[in-house]
Amino acid sequence: MATRVFSDNELELLRGFPEINREELIRFFTLTPADVGFIDPGRGRSPKDRLGLAVQLCTLPWLGFVPDDVASAPPAAVDRLAERLEIPVDELRSYGTRKQTRTDHLREVSRYLRWKPAKALELKELDEFLLARAMEHDSPSLLFHLACEHLISSRVIRPGVVKLLERVGSARAEAGRETYQRVAHLLTGQRMAELDSLLVLDPEIGVSRLNWLGKGATHDSAAAVKDELAKLTYLWGLDGHTLDLSKLPAERRRFLATVGRRLTPQPLDRREPQRRYPILLTVLAQSATDVLDDVISLFDQAVSARESRARNKMKEVLAARAAAGENRQALLDEILPVLVDTAVDDEEVGGLLRSGIGMERLRAALEQAAPRSIPLR
Incomplete structure (x- = not known):
């Protein structure tokens, strides 16, 4: 099983010393006076045993274990310990040739650091x-x-x-x-039959209901809204919106729903019931939430699009009205001097305006008269 999780190379790395960074070097490979006393040569330890013991002492809190090949510890770490203990670095090469020495030292280190074996x-x-x-x-x-x-x-x-x-x-x-x-407790006979039906090809839609539920809307057309509403109706018919899966951690629910959407119906159908039904339950419950969100989002997009079109249309109407107003204002500026000129007889005013301004322009101005309200649709 281990090789299915990690490659052979990864397994070897997990059993040995990894690379060490500066922060780890200072944190784990700095000996306190008490540590030096624990390694003290007065206890009859040779230089190589003292250096090997120091490496084990610093490695256990760093990695949580000590690799068998103690001499393969990172050179920077060995140099730091050797300098502190005033022992030549090369002494470590011959450390641990006797396996019992390494075992005894690890036992001493664990007692000193108050670590426990995994019993x-x-x-x-x-x-x-x-x-x-x-x-x-x-x-x-x-x-x-x-x-x-x-x-x-x-x-x-x-x-x-x-x-x-x-x-x-x-x-x-x-x-x-x-x-x-x-x-x-949720898996009644009827519920299990309904869950199994998600995996069967449905002639009405041409695919399995599981695949159908997994395909979200890609645009906000009326057809897309209709399809999402059909999904919502179907899910509510299965009481997907009332499923209480709170006994499962949220991360577990998300994981199961992801598995259910990633797999096709055939592999799911081949899984034993104890694995298949929890997956389908979470897919059903999650789909009820997701489809409802999609429906609300589609309606929101539709309303926003309609509002945007209405806003643009209103701007166009206002712009046209402003242009027409400017034209009518210019026309009024030409009419008013004639109307207030008392030297012009009343009988001549109409003819003077029609001939001076022109009937075509007067008719155009009349046609441009618009209702006072602004259309909103």
Whole structure:
């Protein structure tokens, strides 16, 4: 199982020393006076054992475990410790040729730092932690790294990579069983039949209902609104909007809904009921929410588009009215001097205006007279 999560190269990296940055170097590979006293040569330790012990002492809080090949520790870290202890760096090359020495030193380091080996109680707590995280995340690599962080924070020495991955796999399987148990009360015979019908080709629409629900509207046309309303009616008919999945963590619901939308009906149909029905339940509930949001969004877009068209039309009307007003004002400026000129007889006013301004222009001005209201549609 481990090789399905990590490649062989990745597994080797997880078992050994990674690269170290400056912050880690200062934080983990700085010896306190108490640390130096713990490594003290007065205890009969050779220079190589002192340097090897120092590497283990600093590595355990950094990685949560100590790689077997202690001599392969980052050179910068070894140089820092060797300088502090005044021991030649080359002494580390011959450290740990005797496996028991490394084991004994790690035991001493763990006692000094108050770290614990991963025994029954610690593993039980780890399993509980992993189950809680597996209910939120299904990625085995993420769960592995979360487990490593948990062990470090609990000061528990990390087990081997394969053993830890086995516990990750067990937690994922248990999360699947726990998920089913939390939604089992919703799975009546009728509900399971309705969920299974999502995976069957529906002659009325030409595809499965699962595929149909997964295709959102791409534009705000009347046909798109009609299609989304049809989906909403269908989902409400299945009581998708009333499904209470609050017993599942939000992250678990999102994960299951994503799986349901990513897979085609055939792979989903082949899954055992304990895995298939929780997925379909979350797809149904999430679709009811998403389609309602789409319907509201489409109506909002339609109203906004209509409002925009009305606003543009109003601007055009106002612009035309302004232009007509300017023309009529210019005409009035020509008419008024004739009307107020007392030297012009009343009988001559009409003929003078018609001949001076022209009937064509007068008729055009009359036709431009517009109603006072502004159209809104």
